[in-house]
Amino acid sequence: MGNIVILAGGFGSGKSEIALNLALEKAKNCGKVILADLDIVNPFLASRELRKELEEEGVRLVAPVGELAFGDVPNIPAEMMGLVSQDNEMYIDLTGDEVGALVIGYLSRHIKRAEYEMYLVINPYRPFAVDLESILELKNTIEGTGKIKFTGIISNPNLVEETTLDLIINGHRRVVGYAESLDLSVKYLTVEKRFYDQLLCQYGNILKKIELFLRPEWLQGS
Amino acid sequence: MEKVLMKGNEALAEGAVIAGCRGFFGYPITPSSEIAEYMARKLPTIGGVFVQAESELAAINMVYGGASTGTRVMTASSGPGLSLKQEGISFIAEAELPCLIVNVSRGGPGLGGIQPAQSDYFQATRGGGHGDYHTMVLAPSGAQEMMDFAIKGFELADRYRIPVMIMAEGTLGNIMEPVIPREPVSDFFEKPWAITGCKDRAPNVVNTLHLSAEFLEERNRHLFKKYARIIESEQRAETFLTDDADIIVVAFGIMARIAKKSVMEARKKGVKAGLFRPISLWPFPDKKMQEVARTAKRFLSVEISMGQMIQDIRLAVEGKAPVELYGRIGITPNPEEITRQLLLIAEREGY
Numbered sequence: 001m002g003n004i005v006i007l008a009g010g011f012g013s014g015k016s017e018i019a020l021n022l023a024l025e026k027a028k029n030c031g032k033v034i035l036a037d038l039d040i041v042n043p044f045l046a047s048r049e050l051r052k053e054l055e056e057e058g059v060r061l062v063a064p065v066g067e068l069a070f071g072d073v074p075n076i077p078a079e080m081m082g083l084v085s086q087d088n089e090m091y092i093d094l095t096g097d098e099v100g101a102l103v104i105g106y107l108s109r110h111i112k113r114a115e116y117e118m119y120l121v122i123n124p125y126r127p128f129a130v131d132l133e134s135i136l137e138l139k140n141t142i143e144g145t146g147k148i149k150f151t152g153i154i155s156n157p158n159l160v161e162e163t164t165l166d167l168i169i170n171g172h173r174r175v176v177g178y179a180e181s182l183d184l185s186v187k188y189l190t191v192e193k194r195f196y197d198q199l200l201c202q203y204g205n206i207l208k209k210i211e212l213f214l215r216p217e218w219l220q221g222s
Numbered sequence: 223m224e225k226v227l228m229k230g231n232e233a234l235a236e237g238a239v240i241a242g243c244r245g246f247f248g249y250p251i252t253p254s255s256e257i258a259e260y261m262a263r264k265l266p267t268i269g270g271v272f273v274q275a276e277s278e279l280a281a282i283n284m285v286y287g288g289a290s291t292g293t294r295v296m297t298a299s300s301g302p303g304l305s306l307k308q309e310g311i312s313f314i315a316e317a318e319l320p321c322l323i324v325n326v327s328r329g330g331p332g333l334g335g336i337q338p339a340q341s342d343y344f345q346a347t348r349g350g351g352h353g354d355y356h357t358m359v360l361a362p363s364g365a366q367e368m369m370d371f372a373i374k375g376f377e378l379a380d381r382y383r384i385p386v387m388i389m390a391e392g393t394l395g396n397i398m399e400p401v402i403p404r405e406p407v408s409d410f411f412e413k414p415w416a417i418t419g420c421k422d423r424a425p426n427v428v429n430t431l432h433l434s435a436e437f438l439e440e441r442n443r444h445l446f447k448k449y450a451r452i453i454e455s456e457q458r459a460e461t462f463l464t465d466d467a468d469i470i471v472v473a474f475g476i477m478a479r480i481a482k483k484s485v486m487e488a489r490k491k492g493v494k495a496g497l498f499r500p501i502s503l504w505p506f507p508d509k510k511m512q513e514v515a516r517t518a519k520r521f522l523s524v525e526i527s528m529g530q531m532i533q534d535i536r537l538a539v540e541g542k543a544p545v546e547l548y549g550r551i552g553i554t555p556n557p558e559e560i561t562r563q564l565l566l567i568a569e570r571e572g573y
Contacts, residue, residue, distance in 0.1 A: 011256070012229055012398050042252045042336065044396035072252040072336050125227045125400075127236070128263075159227050159400040218480050218557050219397060 004090045004114050006104060007154070008142050009121035010128055011096030014156040014210075016047055018121060018190055019093035020054075021210050026089060027058040034083060034090040037063035038103050040074040041095045045214045053213075076103055085110045097138065101146035108147040118146075119187055121154045124174045125167075135178045152187035153179045160212075161220055163191075165198055172203070223403045231256035231298075231326060231395040233365040234388065235264070237372030238296055238322060241407050244270035245295035247284035249277060249303060252336045253392035254326035257298040278303045282310030282323075289319035290428045292416030294376050298324035300392075301342050302333060304350070311385060312351030316430040316441065318415075320379035322372065323357065324388045326395040329526075329552040337552035338392035340475065341527035346389050347504040347534070354442050356449055358386045358456065359503040361474040365399035373404060380411040382452055389503055391526065393554060394476045452505055459507035460499040463489065464514045467496030468573040469564055472511075472535050473524040474500045477554070481524050484560035491561075493568040500531070508538035515539040519573065524560055525549045 005022065007015040016037070023035040035054060037047040047054070048063040055061065062083065064075045083090065084107050094100035104111070104118075120139055128134050143149055157163075157171025172189055179186045188208045191199060196209045212220075228236065235257045238246075246261035258274065265272040271288075275281035281297050288295035299307065304325050314321060325346060329339035346359045358378055362371045368390060375386040417426050432438040462482055464470055469488075473481040478499035488495040498514055498521075500507050515521075520543055523532040529547040536545050548555065548563050567573070 012227070042255075042396070044253060044392065070335060070337060123227060125225070127226050127228060127232060130226070159225055160398065162225065162400045216393075216397070218483050219399075 004084060004088075004092065004111055004116040006092045006094065006116065006118040006148070007121055008094045008101055008104070008118060008146065008150075009096065010126055010138055012126055013096065013121040013123045013129065014158070014190065015096070015121050016045065016093050017210060017212055017214055018154060018156065019091045020047055020050070020213050021208070023054070023059045023091045024057055026091070030089060031058060032060070032089060033058065034060045034062055034088050036080060036083070036090065036092045037061065038076060038080075038092060038100070039095045040076070040103060041099055042072045043070050047093060047214070050213055076106070080107060081110065084114065087114070098141040098145040101142040104146040104148055111148065116148075117151045117187075118148055119152050119154045120150045120184070121156055122175050122178065123156045123158060124171045125157060125159055132178055132181055136182070139182060150184055153182070153184050155186050155189045158192070160215065163195070165195060168195060168199065225400040225402055227398050228365050228401045229256055229396055229398050230365045230368045230390060232260050233401045234324060234368040234372045234390070235260035236403065237369035238376070239264055239268065240369070240404050241294060241373040241376040242410065243294045243296050243322065243376065244268070245288040245293050246270070246297070247273045247275055247281045247288065247295065248297045248299065249275055249281050251300045251303045253328060253338070253395045254298045254300045254324065256395065257324060257326070278306035279310065282307040282314070285321050285323075286310055286314050286317065286319060289314065289321040290317070290417045292413035292418060296322035296324065298326065300326050300328045301330050304342060304345060308351035311357065312349070312353050312355060313430050314385045315349070315355035315357060316353065316445070317428050318383035319385070319428065320376070320383050321385050322375045322379060322388065323385055324390065327389065327391045335552055336392065338554055339526045339551055340391055340477065341530065341551065342389070343503065343525070343527060343530035346387055347506070355445060356504055358382070358384055358452060358505070359389050360386065360458070361389045361501060361503050362394065363475050363479050363499070364394070365397070365401050368394065369401055369404065373407060376407075378456065380413070382448060384448070384452070389475065391475055456502060457505050457507040457509055458501035459510040460501060461510070461514065462497040462499070464496035464498060464518070466494055466517070468494040468519045469522055469567055470496045470498050470514055470518045470520070471522050471524055471560065471564070472498045472500070472531065474503060474531065477524055477526060480555065480557050481560055483557035484564060487557065487561040488564040488568070491565060493564055493573060495564050503531070506534040506538060508534070511535065511538040512540075515542045518543055520567065520571065521545040522563065522567065523547050524555060526554055527551060
């Protein structure tokens with residue numbers, strides 16, 4: 001039986017980077033994995049930039065190809081419909097907000113037959129994720145448009161290069177609060193490699209190491 | 223205030239809100255659309271107006287109307303949309319209406335692509351539409367500056383009664399960086415010229431049709447007196463390691479940030495490189511450039527275009543040093559290739 005993991009959430013909450021990391025980790029452990037980059041709004045900083053690297057690591061990338069790879073049109077690769085109905089290990093990276101959830105709404109009747117997880121990715125330092133009210137609105141609109149329910153939360157508290165240990169701990173505490181109010185469990189706490197060891201004791205069971213693949217190098221440390 | 227992680231486009235929109243902008247009129251286009259989306263979400267909750275117009279032409283004329291009332295208003299678009307707005311911008315310049323116009327630019331000509339580019343430099347700095355006029359142009363290089371320049375832009379617009387343009391580009395609009403939100407602006411300019419209802423006073427008229435040749439010339443002279451004051455007091459630039467530099471890289475916006483890395487890298491390899499970053503594209507910071515041209519041996523203009531700003535650099539240095547170009551379109555040069563170019567020039571010229 002295949003297993004589908006869907007990453008949804010606000011714009012810029014970290015879905016693409018997390019999807020890349022999860023897919024690569026799965027490929028290392030279990031072989032064949034599919035990563036679907038379904039960003040239908042704009043392709044700036046999307047996984048399709050890494051097609052070659054992903055395929056070398058055993059991840060099949062499903063994303064717009066050719067000229068359309070850098071188009072801002074709602075383009076869903078035709079093979080998606082078949083792939084979600086088959087037994088595939090698959091990660092689906094959606095565009096942010098309810099706009100991105102439209103795609104999953106279209107695919108949802110096929111997805112429900114397979115085992116699925118849908119995670120709400122939250123970075124509490126993003127402008128529209130700073131209080132429970134906004135998170136609740138986001139969750140409801142995504143579930144309404146996507147016609148599919150969230151099964152868990154991924155806590156991704158960061159300010160990219162300016163992230164600190166305290167900032168992760170305080171941000172995560174906020175996400176745990178949201179999770180309790182939404183009656184969802186926190187599946188992962190995602191942190192950059194440099195923080196992993198220091199947080200392992202405290203959050204060992206949910207901690208995930210994340211490498212940033214899409215962030216331009218010239219931004220890092222500038 | 224606690225830092226927030228924002229896309230450049232979001233930071234700019236929030237900056238406008240902080241500056242008291244209460245009217246946004248636009249038509250969406252990648253890579254600028256997050257600005258409209260942010261305003262659509264935010265403005266109705268704070269007593270503002272958001273209109274997605276039926277076209278760019280309509281949007282810019284709504285800006286004309288909104289600004290006429292003295293309200294801080296704006297629009298945002300990308301190259302093709304800005305081209306459509308030029309008629310309105312010319313009208314706004316002549317009517318001396320303060321407003322903010324944002325170009326999150328992409329590659330042209332024609333529909334081009336949605337990849338980042340800086341090839342709307344001429345359009346932004348030469349007026350862009352018909353007639354003798356200028357817009358002030360500020361070029362931010364990061365998310366914090368997207369916010370801060372939106373705030374500054376509204377202030378300059380009101381101070382000089384001029385349309386101010388923010389010239390960003392696709393990558394800058396889309397990358398996320400931590401931003402410190404600023405305190406809301408509370409100090410606003412008096413606008414005795416605004417159309418606010420003329421009870422107990424003579425009516426104010428905002429009009430750009432001047433059929434009398436004498437009056438038309440007088441209007442042009444008036445505008446150019448204002449432009450002279452702006453050229454005198456509003457040139458902005460940043461320099462980095464230019465004092466002893468043989469080669470000075472000139473780059474604006476995000477390109478300046480990338481070039482800074484190359485300058486540091488070239489220095490490590492023994493090449494005396496420096497960086498000159500124009501922050502105001504109009505007025506071009508020629509006074510500061512003339513200062514560095516006294517000692518620099520050569521300039522390298524790095525642009526995401528086939529070479530537009532290079533003309534302003536040449537005008538500013540007045541032949542005191544050669545000016546070369548490193549330009550690409552749609553593809554943002556990375557630090558390594560600029561470093562390579564610097565090393566190549568240094569070797570060729572024996573610096």
